Amino acid sequence: MVRWRKNLYILMAAQFFVMAAMTMIVPFLPLYLQELGVTDPGQISIWSGVIFGVNFLTAFLFAPLWGKIADRQGRKLMVLRSGFGMAIVMVLMGFATGPWSLFFLRMLNGTISGFIPASIALVSTNTPKEYAGRALGMLQSGTVAGTICGPLIGGLLADAFGFRAIFNITGLGIAVAAVAVLFLVKEDFEKPEQAEKTKTSDDFKRIAGVQPMIPLYTVIFLVQFALIGVNPLISVFVGELSGREENAFYAGLAVASLGVANMLASPKLGKLSDTKGAQYVLFGSLIGAVLLSIPQAFVTNLWQLIAARFFVGLCLGGLLPAANTLIRQLSPQGMESRAYGFSNSFLFLGNMLGPAAGGLISAALGMRGLFLISAAILGAAVFVMYTKVIPKLAQRTES
Template identity: 60%
Template sequence: MSDSNWKRNLYILMVCQFFVMSAMTMIIPFLPLYLQDLGVTDPQAVSRWSGIIFGANFLTAFLFSPLWGRLADQHGRKMMLLRSGFGMAVVLTLTGFATGPWSLLFLRLLNGMISGFIPAAIALISMSTPKKHVGYSLGLLQAGAVAGGICGPLLGGVMADVMGFRMIFYVTGFSILIAGLVVLFFVKENFEHKAERVKTNTLQDFKKIASTSPILALFAVFFIVQCALVGINPLLSLFVQELTPSQNIAFFAGLAMSVMGFANMSASPFLGRMSDRKGQHVVLLGALLFAAIVTLPQAFVQNYWQLISFRFLLGLGLGGLLPSINSLIRLLAPEGMESRTYGFSNSFMYLGTMIGPIAGGWLTSVAGIRSLFIVSSLLLFINVLIVKYRVVPEMKKRMKKKHALEKTAG
């Protein structure tokens, strides 16, 4: 792919990621309120349905991600972007016509099943970008997604007050439709279909991919990162309430999440470029160690602004995590199975996103909310050990072999 093409794809998809992520997160602030609008009035029932409906999206995404990865390897990553973009546009628009909690649950399950715009964008960019620029490209792509994740809940909250809940789903559906049309007309992919000599099933694909060291270790790292960090997010407002006597708890809780997102967005391109120069495994190890160190003191903060400071530092560390993991998966994936490898990686991510909040809620009920930060830090330190003893040695071995081959060829 020409130099201009991969760069054009990168900038277009970075903007599309922003719009898709904004649209997907717009509904988060008012999901419980929308349930009340649909006739669920008992407070306990609202809480129960909110948890089920929030998790339903990730359950079906976890189950179907490997299938979309296989189809991407067979038919191209752009095709998966279009499938997800147009599919989610329809489903989110229909969500505005939900008549009760069961129809809302069905539509959320359907949305998770056909989702995958962001993973497909990561796969397309990682495959079409020259290897020496992959880290930088994925860093920029993440910056677009994180910016959307910051703006989405804010815009959703404002629009819900102005236009009502149902109108938000029509707006989000239209936003994702626009992103799909932009991909259709402006994103270019030079995809060459390679027929598989031997037909394989999902289990056989996973066995082959997992046998390529250290991919399985990276899947475990991805899962633990999501459990450790996402598990805190739904409960952060309770901690903010404990730290500040202010009446504007929602605003301060939102700020605590947003400041981490801004730091993440700012650091991602810089750390992505550094990973291209120093090695993705080096940046991943450093980012994990830094994240583990700055997570632990959050358990002992005495005021809100101390928490904000550590959340900002944590965001800086996160800027080096996901782009480094995705870059390593691109480098290590078996040839012709790149999208399937990303599909399994995303399944581990969705599983962590689903389990993290459930485990976090249970832990908080047993040991208090401050224990969340201690356990999260411990999980991140476990990740440091996995990367240090499983990922780094293998990457050093591969780099040594590559240099030896280049020397011989030279």
């Protein structure tokens, strides 16, 4: 098998295991806090939000640093650093003695994280350019599949083995993925003879000077901000539509329908990026996401919501793979991982701010209003693509 294809398939499987392991803890985090001695419902809500969010905060801060090291030492090394580091931290979470120890371990986990960004950088730099879109789309499918399966598997295992044992299982799953990468993934990387010592701010200025990198980063932020802001509140809306108090299964189905469609569409739209241009796939997918997000505000029953979210998911499959393909094309030579590091900082920023903003908007306008605001934010991303990204890319092609 051609090396880049072998790397792709192994990293797809590895990302599935890592994302499934990372999302296993989502269903029972509030319950684990109760086991750690937090009994007040208000305190449980606060601690759950803070502990969940601090992982994104430290990941946002450290992503550029790991990107710089990857450009100097190799992307595979960063995949292994993140994989084995997170495996150890996950096991330690099973020995937490209270909310503060869990908080600091989640903070540490975000600091050393970066398995997914490093894998994206490794695949994009070791895949022929004519296949880059397809490869990144397939990689996205592995990530999304793990995200879908993780909460389900975590809930089942928590019932069977208890909360603390899940962290051991999670750590083992990540370690297995890292071992597979260690022995099976081969990277074509030439270490720079004399790496230039630069500040992170100088790296950002150089990358930002490549047009239209900053507008592209802005699109990534807007997409994450709009979509992640809706997801945590889906269960509330499902309860309103179904009239049931026990709606966890249907809420999970509504969230999973979007993920399944994303997983199915990513390889196809990635392949289309290679033939038609990633910027046009990204632009078209954004328009589709806007138009199909609006009907969610007007659904009258649960199955209409599930169907609407499935169709939105089909469009989402073309967003991040196409954006990552463009970042690879625009990155200065030898700075590819740093470009992805800054991209992931924008993505993590959307992950942090989206849920908080979504909660405020939902409280003021209701869930139907939140769906419309989310569509408007995606519309802003369409505007950025139309006015900043596509014209600049056309200028680069002409010159």
